[in-house]
Amino acid sequence: MKILITGIAGFIGSHVAEYLHNLDHEVVGIDNFSDYYPVTLKKKNSEALRAKGIEVIEADLRETSAIHKLPENIEYIFHFAAQPGIAATSTFEDYLTNNVIATQNLLTYALQQEHLKLFVNIGTSSIYGLNATFAETVVPKPASHYGVTKLAAEQLVLCSSRLNQLKACSLRLYSVYGSRERPDKLFTKLLDCGLNDKTFPLFEGSLSHLRSFTHVSDIVKGITSVIGKEEVCNGEIFNIGTEAEYTTQQGVDAVEKLLNTTIKFNQLPPRSGDQQRTKANIDKARELLNYNPTVTLEEGVAEQLAWFREL
Known part of the structure; x- marks a missing residue:
C-alpha cells in the first residue's frame, strides 16, 4: 500500500x-x-x-x-x-x-x-x-x-x-512518551535534568496532574x-492511549528510580491551558479496532532512557 x-x-x-x-x-x-x-x-x-x-x-x-x-x-x-x-x-x-x-x-x-x-x-x-x-x-x-x-x-x-x-x-x-520524544516534553526533559545535573522547570500544581502516559x-x-x-x-x-493513570509525581519517581538520583526543581507559576487530568476512555477503540496497550510506565521510561543515552 x-x-x-x-x-x-x-x-x-x-x-x-x-x-x-x-x-x-x-x-x-x-x-x-x-x-x-x-x-x-x-x-x-x-x-x-x-x-x-x-x-x-x-x-x-x-x-x-x-x-x-x-x-x-x-x-x-x-x-x-x-x-x-x-x-x-x-x-x-x-x-x-x-x-x-x-x-x-x-x-x-x-x-x-x-x-x-x-x-x-x-x-x-x-x-x-x-x-x-x-x-x-x-x-x-x-x-x-x-x-x-x-x-x-x-x-x-x-x-x-x-x-x-x-x-x-x-x-x-x-500523553505520548518514548524514544524521540520532543525535548520540551516531560520525560525527555526529566532525563536530561537527571543525567546532566540540570534544574527541571516545574509549573505550580503540576505534580498532582493525572496523565494517561502512553508509550x-x-x-x-x-x-x-x-x-x-x-x-x-x-x-x-x-x-x-492507556487506561492506566499516573500523577506527574509518579512519572518523576520512575525517572529518579531508574537514574538513582533526585531531580532538582525550579518552581514556576501555573501554566494556562495545562490539562489537570487525562485518562483515556478506549472502550470504542478496544471494541472496533481491537486496541489493547500493554507497555507499563517503568518499561516505557527504561526504553526512553536507553534512547536518550545513545542520543
Missing part, C-alpha cells in the same frame, strides 16, 4: 513510518522541519528514515504549492503535521496556520487522490479541555489555542467524510490498527 505521512520527521510520525515500512508498505512523508525544537533532531530522524529507503519531502503544508510536491496514487494518509503544545513562544497564528490552514491544503490534495482509502487525522486529548476522561461522544471544551485549532482541523477532515468526499477518521492521542509503541499499534477497517472507521473518532 502507498502511504503518505505528514510530520514524518517528528516524534510519532517517524515511528509510524518505520513500522509501516517494516510491513512492506511504500511510505513517503513530508515535513517542514520547523524550528519549534532543534531541527538537528528531526534531521537525525529523517536521515534514519531515508537510510531505510523512505522518501522524506521537505516542504511546508501551509503553502498551497507544497501539495504539488506530493506523490500521486496515495492510498492512505496519516496526518501528524501540526504546531504542538502550549508554549508561550507559539503565537495564535502559528497554531492557526499549522493546524488549520495546513490541514485544509492537505485535504485539497487528498480529494485529488482517486485511490485514497482513508484519511487518518491525528488529534489530541487536548480537544476535550482541562479534563480529558471522556468517551468520544462528549462535547469538546478545549482550553488552549492548541486544543481549539486541533479541534478545527479534526472537524475539517470529518466534514469531508460527512459530505462523502472521502473516507476519514480522527484519532485523539493521550509510543502502544500509540503506533493503535494508529495503524485502522488499516483495513475503512468502513468501520469512516466518520469516527477514537481515543488512543
Whole structure:
C-alpha cells in the first residue's frame, strides 16, 4: 500500500513510518522541519528514515504549492503535521496556520487522490479541555489555542467524510512518551535534568496532574490498527492511549528510580491551558479496532532512557 505521512520527521510520525515500512508498505512523508525544537533532531530522524529507503519531502503544508510536491496514487494518509503544545513562544497564528490552514491544503490534495482509502487525522486529548476522561461522544471544551485549532482541523477532515468526499477518521492521542520524544516534553526533559545535573522547570500544581502516559509503541499499534477497517472507521473518532493513570509525581519517581538520583526543581507559576487530568476512555477503540496497550510506565521510561543515552 502507498502511504503518505505528514510530520514524518517528528516524534510519532517517524515511528509510524518505520513500522509501516517494516510491513512492506511504500511510505513517503513530508515535513517542514520547523524550528519549534532543534531541527538537528528531526534531521537525525529523517536521515534514519531515508537510510531505510523512505522518501522524506521537505516542504511546508501551509503553502498551497507544497501539495504539488506530493506523490500521486496515495492510498492512505496519516496526518501528524501540526504546531504542538502550549508554549508561550507559539503565537495564535502559528497554531492557526499549522493546524488549520495546513490541514485544509492537505485535504485539497487528498480529494485529488482517486485511490485514497482513508484519511487518518491525528488529534489530541487536548480537544476535550482541562479534563480529558471522556468517551468520544462528549462535547469538546478545549482550553488552549492548541486544543481549539486541533479541534478545527479534526472537524475539517470529518466534514469531508460527512459530505462523502472521502473516507476519514480522527484519532485523539493521550500523553505520548518514548524514544524521540520532543525535548520540551516531560520525560525527555526529566532525563536530561537527571543525567546532566540540570534544574527541571516545574509549573505550580503540576505534580498532582493525572496523565494517561502512553508509550509510543502502544500509540503506533493503535494508529495503524485502522488499516483495513475503512468502513468501520469512516466518520469516527477514537481515543488512543492507556487506561492506566499516573500523577506527574509518579512519572518523576520512575525517572529518579531508574537514574538513582533526585531531580532538582525550579518552581514556576501555573501554566494556562495545562490539562489537570487525562485518562483515556478506549472502550470504542478496544471494541472496533481491537486496541489493547500493554507497555507499563517503568518499561516505557527504561526504553526512553536507553534512547536518550545513545542520543
